[in-house]
Amino acid sequence: MTSHEDAAAALYLPLTDSTLTIRVIKNFPYRTTRNLVLHHLDLTSLTVGDLKELAKKEVLTRPGWKPYKTVVLDTLKLYTKAQGTKTQNLIINMEDKDDEKIFRDDSKTLAEYGCEHETEISFFNMADYLEFKADPTEKW
Numbered sequence: 001m002t003s004h005e006d007a008a009a010a011l012y013l014p015l016t017d018s019t020l021t022i023r024v025i026k027n028f029p030y031r032t033t034r035n036l037v038l039h040h041l042d043l044t045s046l047t048v049g050d051l052k053e054l055a056k057k058e059v060l061t062r063p064g065w066k067p068y069k070t071v072v073l074d075t076l077k078l079y080t081k082a083q084g085t086k087t088q089n090l091i092i093n094m095e096d097k098d099d100e101k102i103f104r105d106d107s108k109t110l111a112e113y114g115c116e117h118e119t120e121i122s123f124f125n126m127a128d129y130l131e132f133k134a135d136p137t138e139k140w
Contacts, residue, residue, distance in 0.1 A: 019038065
């Protein structure tokens with residue numbers, strides 16, 4: 001296989017062996033975020049609630065995440081899919097009407113929400129998000 005074919009094949013890994021990037025958001029106005037990359041996830045059985053718990057555990061146990069340990073993370077929202085269009089906002093996707101891309105049901109699987117290999121998901125505090133959404137002024 002050529003390197004181009006290898007790259008193309010990587011985009012189509014099965015939903016049972018996917019990689020997700022979780023954009024852990026500490027502060028919206030200052031755009032304080034850090035990416036958490038999770039490998040070898042089965043999106044057909046991993047629920048939204050399971051992903052929240054896994055990401056929280058990783059934030060608490062991985063080195064270098066100390067500033068994020070006190071953040072109350074309670075909401076997941078689709079940021080973008082691989083090869084998809086990017087949002088204009090660098091921290092969270094705010095272009096969907098009525099927050100359609102928020103994962104509201106903790107019992108649904110990620111596959112049911114349309115997640116696939118190399119999907120990026122924002123993980124944040126809903127109260128902070130609603131405050132930022134009311135006044136999306138960036139402070140830096």
